[in-house]
Structures are given as C-alpha cells and as structure tokens.
Amino acid sequence: MHSRDVLPIPDIPAPGLTTYDAKDPDTRYPPITPLLPPQGAPxxxxxxxxxxxxxxxxxxxxxxxxxxxxxxxxxxxxxxxxxxxxxxxxxxxxxxxxxxxxxxxxxxxxxxxxxxxxxxxxxxxxxxxxxxxxxxxxxxxxxxxxxxxxxxxxxxxxxxxxxxxxxxxxxxxxxxxxxxxxxxxxxxxxxxxxxxxxxxxxxxxxxxxxxxxxxxxxxxxxxxxxxxxxxxxxxxxxxxxxxxxxxxxxxxxxxxxxxxxxxxxxxxxxxxxxxxxxxxxxxxxxxxxxxxxxxxxxxxxxxxxxxxxxxxxxxxxxxxxxxxxxxxxxxxxxxxxxxxxxxxxxxxxxxxxxxxxxxxxxxxxxxxxxxxxxxxxxxxxxxxxxxxxxxxxxxxxxxxxxxxxxxxxxxxxxxxxxxxxxxxxxxxxxxxxxxxxxxxxxxxxxxxxxxxxxxxxxxxxxxxxxxxxxxxxxxxxxxxxxxxxxxxxxxxxxxxxxxxxxxxHKGWTAVTKHRTPWETGAHELPAFDDDVWELYDTRSDWTQARDVAAEFPDKLHDLQRLWLIEAVKYNVVPLDDRFVERGLPESAGRPTLVHGKRQLLFGGMGRLTENSVLMMKNTSFSLTAQVKVPEGGAEGVIVAQGGVSGGQSLYLKDGKPKYTYNFFGLDEYSVAASEAVPPGDHQVRMEFTYDGGGVGKGGEATLYIDGNAVGSGHIERTEAFLFSADETCDVGNEFGSPVTTDYSQREFSGEVEWVEIDLGLDDHNHLIRPEDRVNLAMALQ
The missing domain is CATH 3.40.720.10 (Alkaline Phosphatase, subunit A)
Known part of the structure; x- marks a missing residue:
C-alpha cells in the first residue's frame, strides 16, 4: 500500500534477508508492480x-x-x-x-x-x-x-x-x-x-x-x-x-x-x-x-x-x-x-x-x-x-x-x-x-x-x-x-x-465594474475608491438584475470588507488597471527574451514569436541576409514576420529582391529590385527609414545587393504594435499564413546563412563584415 501524500512516492525497499546466491531457497523479492492509482480511479x-x-x-x-x-x-x-x-x-x-x-x-x-x-x-x-x-x-x-x-x-x-x-x-x-x-x-x-x-x-x-x-x-x-x-x-x-x-x-x-x-x-x-x-x-x-x-x-x-x-x-x-x-x-x-x-x-x-x-x-x-x-x-x-x-x-x-x-x-x-x-x-x-x-x-x-x-x-x-x-x-x-x-x-x-x-458569500454578491472591455487605448479610468459598488441577493435574484445596495448598506459594507480580506489572502493587491504600461516589459518589470538593437538569426530558424524577435515597429531598421544563390538563380522567402493579418517579408521574386509590407490585410506596399541576385555568395539588405511623427507611420524602404542600391519605394503606413498573437518570424521559409500571395514559392531555393536585424540608424555602409557578425554573436552569449 503506497502512501501518496509525498510525491514522487519514495522508493523504499522493504527490509528482509539478503542472500548470497539467488538460488538460495530463502531468496525472496516481491515482483515488480507498475505504479497505478487506487482501484476504481476513472x-x-x-x-x-x-x-x-x-x-x-x-x-x-x-x-x-x-x-x-x-x-x-x-x-x-x-x-x-x-x-x-x-x-x-x-x-x-x-x-x-x-x-x-x-x-x-x-x-x-x-x-x-x-x-x-x-x-x-x-x-x-x-x-x-x-x-x-x-x-x-x-x-x-x-x-x-x-x-x-x-x-x-x-x-x-x-x-x-x-x-x-x-x-x-x-x-x-x-x-x-x-x-x-x-x-x-x-x-x-x-x-x-x-x-x-x-x-x-x-x-x-x-x-x-x-x-x-x-x-x-x-x-x-x-x-x-x-x-x-x-x-x-x-x-x-x-x-x-x-x-x-x-x-x-x-x-x-x-x-x-x-x-x-x-x-x-x-x-x-x-x-x-x-x-x-x-x-x-x-x-x-x-x-x-x-x-x-x-x-x-x-x-x-x-x-x-x-x-x-x-x-x-x-x-x-x-x-x-x-x-x-x-x-x-x-x-x-x-x-x-x-x-x-x-x-x-x-x-x-x-x-x-x-x-x-x-x-x-x-x-x-x-x-x-x-x-x-x-x-x-x-x-x-x-x-x-x-x-x-x-x-x-x-x-x-x-x-x-x-x-x-x-x-x-x-x-x-x-x-x-x-x-x-x-x-x-x-x-x-x-x-x-x-x-x-x-x-x-x-x-x-x-x-x-x-x-x-x-x-x-x-x-x-x-x-x-x-x-x-x-x-x-x-x-x-x-x-x-x-x-x-x-x-x-x-x-x-x-x-x-x-x-x-x-x-x-452565501448567496450575496457585491460587485463593481471598473473597466469596459471594448474601451481600449487612452481611456481615463476612475480611482479604485471611486468605483460604485452594487449589491445583489442572488438567493432571490438569480441574474443580478436588482441592485439592492441602497436598501442594505451594512451588508454591502460587510462584503466590501470581505473582498479586501480575500484579496490580501490571495495576492490580489496591489490592484493594477494599467494597460499600456503592462504591455511594455520595461515598465511591467518582466524579463524580455531579446535585448539591445541587434539580433542575429540563422537559416532554418523559424516559428519565432514576436516576443522572440526585436521590435521592428515605429523605428528605422535594416534586415541584412547572407545568401547562397545556385546557378540559375533563387526564389523564395529570405525572412518573413507575420501573416495574413499583417506582416513583412523580404524575398526573391524572379531572382530579384522584393520587400512587401502587409498593412492589416487592407493594403500591401511593395518595393522591388531592378536586378537579380547572381549565383554565389551575396548580401541582400533592406533598409527602412521611418518617417517619424508618431506611431504607425510610413517610411522609405531601400533594397541593396552587396551594398549597392537596386530599388526603393515608400511604405505608406505600418502597424504600430503587433502583427498577430500567433504568426511568427521565419528564416529561409515562411510558416503559418502568408504575408503576401506574391510569392512564386515560400521555401528559399538557395541557402540563407544568416539574417541580422539592426534597429535605428547605422553607418550606412550597407554591408556587414564577417568580423562584425562574429562580434555580435559573441556579445549575445
């Protein structure tokens, strides 16, 4: 009979005679029995x-x-x-x-x-x-x-x-x-x-x-x-x-x-x-x-x-x-x-x-x-x-x-x-x-x-x-x-x-609504002590249809006090009705997975949530990829983030670099290069220069092959906060729903060695040297 209040159940062998020879008639060990719940457990x-x-x-x-x-x-x-x-x-x-x-x-x-x-x-x-x-x-x-x-x-x-x-x-x-x-x-x-x-x-x-x-x-x-x-x-x-x-x-x-x-x-x-x-x-x-x-x-x-x-x-x-x-x-x-x-x-x-x-x-x-x-x-x-x-x-x-x-x-x-x-x-x-x-x-x-x-x-x-x-x-x-x-x-x-x-408590409910779910953004909320409490006797009012706070002020007071006692008991206080601040790790006090202004991703990495990748919104940034293109050219996604609900993708179409920004599925803004990436090892880069003046604004996207500008255009507007709750960032392919239907194929037909994300302005040499990439990799350890 197992004692099950301590888990895992301790492996304590029963005391008994230890013999020298397993053939000894006194050698006895109980058979091994798998651990099972009590008889009748459903x-x-x-x-x-x-x-x-x-x-x-x-x-x-x-x-x-x-x-x-x-x-x-x-x-x-x-x-x-x-x-x-x-x-x-x-x-x-x-x-x-x-x-x-x-x-x-x-x-x-x-x-x-x-x-x-x-x-x-x-x-x-x-x-x-x-x-x-x-x-x-x-x-x-x-x-x-x-x-x-x-x-x-x-x-x-x-x-x-x-x-x-x-x-x-x-x-x-x-x-x-x-x-x-x-x-x-x-x-x-x-x-x-x-x-x-x-x-x-x-x-x-x-x-x-x-x-x-x-x-x-x-x-x-x-x-x-x-x-x-x-x-x-x-x-x-x-x-x-x-x-x-x-x-x-x-x-x-x-x-x-x-x-x-x-x-x-x-x-x-x-x-x-x-x-x-x-x-x-x-x-x-x-x-x-x-x-x-x-x-x-x-x-x-x-x-x-x-x-x-x-x-x-x-x-x-x-x-x-x-x-x-x-x-x-x-x-x-x-x-x-x-x-x-x-x-x-x-x-x-x-x-x-x-x-x-x-x-x-x-x-x-x-x-x-x-x-x-x-x-x-x-x-x-x-x-x-x-x-x-x-x-x-x-x-x-x-x-x-x-x-x-x-x-x-x-x-x-x-x-x-x-x-x-x-x-x-x-x-x-x-x-x-x-x-x-x-x-x-x-x-x-x-x-x-x-x-x-x-x-x-x-x-x-x-x-x-x-x-x-x-x-x-x-x-x-x-x-x-x-x-x-x-x-x-x-x-x-x-x-x-x-x-x-x-x-x-025993059939009574005291309640106060503080925030309305569909009122988001910059919405002023009352102080907690200014919230109006309601009282319902659900023994006779099943649906909370009749507020009786005015009739039973003492009962309301007792229940408000009981709520506070329970709140202290179960870690509910301090109350926190912040929304924007809680969405930002820095002000909320929780860790972030990525830090700084540079991040290095490698070919084959994928299904990276937006929390796993640097935030490329409301700022200037660049995407630089080291790629290998086979004879005859390459097609497919170099790096993509997001999906049908909104996102961005850098890919090759007809062998030429192309960048598409999907704005909430309402509009697509694309910038295409005038030249194809030739066979061999090359760098493909997209620089986005943010217009500024607030969040969700547009910017200029410029494409480079080996540091040479090959195309540019304006992205009219961008998403300010999140592409979606579940779409991901992928290197050398795009999983989930597609950012755009413009692809000839999703999986890159060459090889993406690495992609570097840089936030803010850089020295504009449009190339990343090998030693720079090594320094970044070492710094992130």
Whole structure:
C-alpha cells in the first residue's frame, strides 16, 4: 500500500534477508508492480472550450446547436452556477492547479505579467498542478490544444520548458502556446518541438479536425498499450476564441437565423433557458449593458455583415461540439465512456467583447487602434470571406452580450456573471446514478482539481518534488453528484480582473465594474475608491438584475470588507488597471527574451514569436541576409514576420529582391529590385527609414545587393504594435499564413546563412563584415 501524500512516492525497499546466491531457497523479492492509482480511479477527459458565454450553447438554451453537449447532459449533470475568472490564462491556471489565479501568479494573461507576486505569470512550485499529481500517482496524461500558461519570455523554441505542458505533468502535448491561433494556419508544438500542419486550407486542413484526430489517436494508443492504467486527457481547443474560423458550410447552416439582431436573440434564449430549467422560472432578464447599441439603432447597410459575423460564430461552436462528439464516439468504441469522468466547461470566461462595437474582419486592426479603417463598405465587400483563410474576424460586442444571456456584461468583467458564469456538464455514469438533472450549488473553476482527486481516491499531496505544497483552495463537487439538495460547500469566492471585482458569500454578491472591455487605448479610468459598488441577493435574484445596495448598506459594507480580506489572502493587491504600461516589459518589470538593437538569426530558424524577435515597429531598421544563390538563380522567402493579418517579408521574386509590407490585410506596399541576385555568395539588405511623427507611420524602404542600391519605394503606413498573437518570424521559409500571395514559392531555393536585424540608424555602409557578425554573436552569449 503506497502512501501518496509525498510525491514522487519514495522508493523504499522493504527490509528482509539478503542472500548470497539467488538460488538460495530463502531468496525472496516481491515482483515488480507498475505504479497505478487506487482501484476504481476513472479515466478523466477534461474539456475546456474558449470564449463561450452561458447563453451560447443549446445545452444551456443558446442558439448554437451543440448536440454532443446535450448528449453529455442527458446522462450527466448540468451545473448552472459554475464560475470562471473572466479571462483565459487565469482560468486555465486556476483549473489546472486548484488554486485561485492570483495565488499562482496569473492575475491576468501572460502577455500583461508584472513583477508583483499575484501577476507575474509564474506558477509557484508550492502549487503542483493536477496533471503532475495524477502523473506521479500512475496516470497517463496528455494535453491537446491551447496552453497560454507559459511566461512570454519563455515561449521561444528554446524554452526553458518549466511551465510548458510537458514540464507541468503532461506526458504528451499537441497544441499551441499563445492566447489564440489561426485555425487555418496554426503555430503548433508537439511536446516542445515546433511542427507544421499536415497541409494548407486548400488541402483541407483545419485545426479542430487536427486536434480531435491527435486526441483520439493518443487515447486509443494509451488503452491499447496500457489498458489497466487510467488517463487524464485535457482537451482545450482554440475554438471559439477569435479569429472565428470555420469551413463555410458550417456557417451557412445558420443563414438568416440572426437577421433580427441581438436584442431579439436575447429574448429567445432567455425563454429557452427557462424551458430547460437552467435558470429559475422567476429569473429576470438583465438590461442591455451600458454602451452596447440596440439592434434597431444599427445602420441598415451594416446589419447583413453583423448577422454574418454571428452565423460564422455559431458554425464555429457547432463544429467544435462535433469534434467533442468524435472524442465521445472514440471512448464509446473503446468501451470506456461510462467509466470515464467527462467534465465539460463551456467557456473559460464569458463571451468576448474584444471585437469592437461593430465587429471586425481583422481583429488586429481594432486591437492596433485603426478600427476607423473598417467602414461598413470595407466589411461588406468581404462578407463572403468571413471565417475563411483570408480573414481574422471577430464579432460585434452586441453578439457577445447576447451569448452571455441572461447576465450583464462579458468576458474581462469579473464583477458580473456575464463574465464569469459558464455552463458546465459532468458525465460519469459509473460514478453516480443521477442523470439528466441540474445542480445549482455555487462552484468555481478551482473546484475541478479536488473533484478529480476525490474521484480518483487520491489525497492532496503535502510534498511534491521535495517542496511543501500550499493547500488546494477549491472545494470538491462530488458531494453534489447524487444529492441535488445538498448544501453548497463553496460559500465564498472573490473575483478580480482589470480592476473589475466582486465577492460571492452565501448567496450575496457585491460587485463593481471598473473597466469596459471594448474601451481600449487612452481611456481615463476612475480611482479604485471611486468605483460604485452594487449589491445583489442572488438567493432571490438569480441574474443580478436588482441592485439592492441602497436598501442594505451594512451588508454591502460587510462584503466590501470581505473582498479586501480575500484579496490580501490571495495576492490580489496591489490592484493594477494599467494597460499600456503592462504591455511594455520595461515598465511591467518582466524579463524580455531579446535585448539591445541587434539580433542575429540563422537559416532554418523559424516559428519565432514576436516576443522572440526585436521590435521592428515605429523605428528605422535594416534586415541584412547572407545568401547562397545556385546557378540559375533563387526564389523564395529570405525572412518573413507575420501573416495574413499583417506582416513583412523580404524575398526573391524572379531572382530579384522584393520587400512587401502587409498593412492589416487592407493594403500591401511593395518595393522591388531592378536586378537579380547572381549565383554565389551575396548580401541582400533592406533598409527602412521611418518617417517619424508618431506611431504607425510610413517610411522609405531601400533594397541593396552587396551594398549597392537596386530599388526603393515608400511604405505608406505600418502597424504600430503587433502583427498577430500567433504568426511568427521565419528564416529561409515562411510558416503559418502568408504575408503576401506574391510569392512564386515560400521555401528559399538557395541557402540563407544568416539574417541580422539592426534597429535605428547605422553607418550606412550597407554591408556587414564577417568580423562584425562574429562580434555580435559573441556579445549575445
């Protein structure tokens, strides 16, 4: 019998007689037995969908058809008061550790980490994740899909891999690291190795297909080779996070369904939710959140575009549900579905309001501060491309709010249930007898880890790898499986995100919204002490529809004080509502992977995130490449960064250097050389002289071969902040979506020895000497 509170389980041999000759009759050693969890420990499939509000899935009354979620609910339990943190990385950290998001340093997304303990994005070694605990107890473990838990300065192909999935207890990982990825051209890793999709969209490649195929293959292999060992599979697709990508026939299934707009949709969803019993019959539909326009006030010429945005999203979610169904079918085929605990959390936060009030064909335009460029005419001209490989689209805020029916607000707003309440289904026929029922006890994402451990018969470890563990902060949900009327055990829970904060305590909620998700850029925020708090008695007001702060000032005061106590306990303070400052490593206090004004890359390097490469925006810079050109000339990419949503590329076309700048997919600016690069060893260089006068301005691009100018032209405007969340920089090829369709081929047909990036002005000799390159390489060690 193993003692499992110290992990790894110590290898302590039993005392006994040691003989001299193995043939001695007294020679006895117990047979080697593999480490396994306790008898009856189930397989666990944990499914986390991305950016889905409570009112999206048909399983919870929404308009997006999700028959496989309904299938799970028919034999399982629907949790109607389950909560997340209101944002991606924090929810995932809380889910995988059983601790509050600030307790494990993830007060926000990894890209906005600071040096404060509650916001540094570094999981403490005192908070071992669930996967490691299960793995050290004999479970096989695998993660598929989205991670978004790695500190941004550790996301290059060189790691370190401490907080990558394989460093956190997962035997196998197939997915992507960032907050989102292009569903047609994803940036994938297998373990810690960058891998490319098996094909292009033209070949029929689509990420949802790929993820489910890999998950099914892994589960089949695991059961074929280790049938007695249970598995823990964490399946977290990038869907339905923007960009909203889906094959056209899935979106077309919803043609015309949303033509009457988001207000009418909220009413229909609200009625269905009452019919299903996922909200009480006396629940009230909250008013449209301030700042969201009424559908009737939308310009008629824009309505067809907005309706198409929602059609695409609905198809995206239904397609995702379809692939969950494939996983369930595979489990059924293996005859283990009823033995497997399937936990499905439909959304890591509320629906996303990050697509602006009118939605966008390319979300990077909005995030980059150029939303005014996307007029109704511009989007109408691209209506048939929404959801396809050419797009990087996101829907309008009004749809996000409708997807959060019946609650107020959206993703990022941790104060209100629209940001934090997510429909959750637990399916485990051999684990409990109840089926097709709802459970109304209050629960939170930190409750999943202790629920799984209790189901597996495993204790919370006190030591892991020699480090004493902080107690798990969640409450196991198992008590409610066969007792719908059991008193809830998770009685108190704080919430905080971007300064939006709230507290739940024994049925009461005190909340204050500090920041509005779609108001970005230079927006003045109130002082924290000036925020107006609201009070709701959710014992009788299920949806937070009636603010009773004026009626119960003492209760409000008590809950405000309790929020502060919890905030101090869990590293929530100091509150930090900075946005621009947190985006800059220098002011945020987090490390950067690259430093200085020069960087040397070598041929074959690729899949380098923008955090892995010097920032070439809002400044003058040069790209210098040492290339070998074969007889007959060369074609293809020398160095490229970005993709269809925006980027830049230096390449050879018809043997001649060419530089193309893709401005948000709206315009392409190209400069071509007048001469071809002859066979042999040569330097190809592009110098960009920034116009200045602010961010996102243009500049003059000049091309050189061996120091001689061979072409120049003006780039009218540039992107100021980020090309995308997942497109990369590649040398000698271009992976992911293409910066331009002008290529004759992507892979360079000669050899790129190295590429040097130089920021700012140089001595303008237009050549890099070998000794200069060696000096740079030595300086970077």
């Amino acid at each position: 397989n666990v499939l944990l499914v986390l969908i991305d950016d889905v509000g409570f009112g999206a899935s048909s399983a919870f009354g929404g308009p997006c058809q999700t028959p496989n979620f309904e299938r799970l609910a028919k034999q399982g339990l629907k949790y109607t008061r389950f909560h997340t943190t209101a944002l991606c990385s924090p929810t995932r950290s809380a889910l995988l550790t059983g601790r509050n998001h600030h307790s494990v340093g993830m007060g926000n997304i990894t890209e906005l980490a600071t040096s404060a303990p509650g916001n540094n994005s570094i999981w403490p070694n005192t908070c071992a994740p669930l996967a490691r605990t299960l793995n050290l107890n004999g479970y096989s473990t695998a993660q598929f899909g989205k991670c978004h838990e790695v500190p941004v300065w550790e996301t290059s192909p060189m790691g370190p891999y401490r907080q990558w999935p394989t460093g956190m207890g997962f035997d196998y990982f197939y997915g992507f690291l960032g907050g989102e990825t292009n569903q047609w051209y994803p940036a994938l890793y297998e373990g810690t190795t960058p891998v490319e999709p098996w094909g292009t969209p033209e070949d029929g490649y689509y990420l949802n297909d790929d993820l489910s195929a890999h998950a099914i293959k892994w589960m089949r292999q695991q059961k074929a080779l280790m049938p007695d060992r249970p598995f823990f599979a964490y399946y977290a697709p990038g869907a339905t996070h923007a960009p909203h990508h889906v094959p056209k026939d899935w979106a077309d299934k919803y043609h015309g369904v949303f033509d009457d707009g988001w207000d009418a949709l909220r009413e229909r969803t609200f009625a269905r939710q009452k019919e299903l019993g996922v909200i009480p019959a006396d629940a009230e539909l909250t008013e449209r959140s301030p700042g969201i326009p009424a559908w009737d006030d939308i310009a008629d010429e824009l309505k067809p575009v907005l309706a198409r945005q929602m059609e695409v999203y609905a198809g995206f979610l239904e397609n995702t549900d379809h692939h969950i169904g494939e996983l369930l079918d595979a489990l059924e085929d293996l005859h283990i579905l009823e033995d497997t605990m399937v936990i499905t959390i439909i959304g890591d936060n509320g629906a996303s309001a990050e697509g602006s009030l009118q939605g966008t064909f390319n979300e990077m335009i909005t995030l980059g501060g150029f939303a005014a460029l996307e007029t109704a005419d511009v989007m109408a001209a691209k209506i048939d491309q929404f959801g396809g490989p050419e797009a990087y689209n996101h829907y309008a805020v009004g749809w996000a709010h409708a997807m959060d029916t019946p609650y107020q607000w959206t993703k990022q707003v941790a104060s209100h249930f629209g940001g934090t309440r997510n429909g959750t289904i637990v399916h485990w026929p051999h684990g409990f007898s109840a089926s097709g029922e709802t459970r109304d006890q209050f629960h939170h994402v930190i409750d999943i880890a202790p629920t799984v451990l209790e189901a597996a018969g495993l204790p919370h470890p006190t030591f892991v790898n020699g480090v004493m563990q902080k107690p798990i902060e969640g409450v196991a949900m198992n008590y409610s499986f066969d007792d719908a009327s059991a008193p809830e055990r998770h009685e108190t829970q704080y919430f905080e995100m971007f300064g939006n904060r709230g507290i739940y």
